[in-house]
Amino acid sequence: MVATDNLQMPQGQSPFNLSAYMQQRQIQVEAALDSAIPVIYPEKIYEAMRYSLLAGGKRLRPILCLATCEMTGGTLEMAMPTACAVEMIHTMSLIHDDLPAMDNDDYRRGQLTNHKVYGEDVAILAGDGLLAYAFEFVAANTKNVPAEQVLQVISRLGRAVGAAGLVGGQVVDLESEGKADVSIETLNFIHNHKTAALLEACVVCGAILADAPAADVQRLERYAQNIGLAFQIVDDILDITATQEQLGKTAGKDLQAQKATYPSIWGLEESQRQAQHLITQALAELAPFAQKAPLVAIAKFIINRTH
């Protein structure tokens, strides 16, 4: 282990403790999200937005944003509004994906989906409200960062969620459902856009807020693309191998829906090998950075997680 890996460690001796790190950051992110959306009139919409936004989860996206900002020389405070925004965007995409007209899911993160609690109309609006607020929140609350960089962040976030990102991936996913002949290129397109694009934005925006040099931003883009695709391959694997209790959502759903997945094209063993390869490539991109322990540990966590 190189010395730079030890910089985040309390004693400078013990290996980096990702679990403790994640827990600490989760508490900070939860507090920021909680205070970002107070409940005022009309209460129902704010409650619906908060219901899904504060439903727990690993907070992987905001933590990636915060960790990258710190690694590239910025502060937690600079990145916290953007970290909250990526979680708002992610939550919006879950609320809309779960709708009857889309994936028609009843459970998410171990609780009823937004539309099962608040109705389809309010769920659509809660997603819209979270999406709009994400951009407002970054624009109005980012401190100690030149406005030009904040505009770059907003531009990146918009691209990650729009037709060139999440939305485009979801459209191809919907088109591919029930098709027997989905190619690996199409599957990669879906997940590069549905999953990797937002993870990439988290990392890249963290680096932009810290004013990282362009070459570093590009390395981090590749890091994020690789862990993003690995994340989805592992998700597909877990859908087959994990139980519903572990996932907090309906397991085996891909098989039931006859969805094309990495295991359905490559098999389980090759899927695992490919995910490992992507993580190895991601770690290589981190080589030049000091204080990289959190991003290293997150990449390893993605391949080793059980839910």
Added chain:
Amino acid sequence: MVATDNLQMPQGQSPFNLSAYMQQRQIQVEAALDSAIPVIYPEKIYEAMRYSLLAGGKRLRPILCLATCEMTGGTLEMAMPTACAVEMIHTMSLIHDDLPAMDNDDYRRGQLTNHKVYGEDVAILAGDGLLAYAFEFVAANTKNVPAEQVLQVISRLGRAVGAAGLVGGQVVDLESEGKADVSIETLNFIHNHKTAALLEACVVCGAILADAPAADVQRLERYAQNIGLAFQIVDDILDITATQEQLGKTAGKDLQAQKATYPSIWGLEESQRQAQHLITQALAELAPFAQKAPLVAIAKFIINRTH
């Protein structure tokens, strides 16, 4: 007529020709919107976004933004990305409002609604894509305006469409449907948020882009709030008095849905009087401005329109 009203006139003699002005601006806005969204893979989502965005309409919101920016000393070029963004946001709200889970409308602007053509899933995503792209477009394409002001614009746009704006108004509207006892305060809340908030953002953002003084921005806020509410009162009146052909959408729909409207609370005559009073107040706010002819004419157009 004071001399300043004549500044926009080609000959300096004839009265301001709103129809010619709107037509010219519409052509410019249509061209900007058309080139803002090219059709690439996956084509379906870009086609769905373009289907509703390029479906015509008066383009009142972008024109208000452009006119205010010019009136307060800015240029068309400074305001065009924001003008496009407000139309993207407005179109998003129409697509989502028309969904079966919301108002369940089959026709809009004289053509089938988005979900009738592309399906509910793609219509939801087309709205999400337009909303995300609106913010990206302003952040990435606004030129010759200090970044700080562009951030203020993004913040205002976000507030106008989120729970503190459009989304909040729509939630109260949905809650009020079928209720016999909707108060005038609730009706005002609905329309101040569903209609006036975005019109206000159009005008205010135009002024911010031109770096107008705070006192001028506040006058223009009040102008926009007044024409926004008048716009809705006239809409309610036209729903009763105009034909389907004139409106390009189903007429008499409010009555069928037993929706509370200004005429249902005040009657037609008092509604007309209140709308006229709001327009008079709006015009008073324009008193200090030179080159105000377009905003004056737009306020008068709102009260006098027949569809």
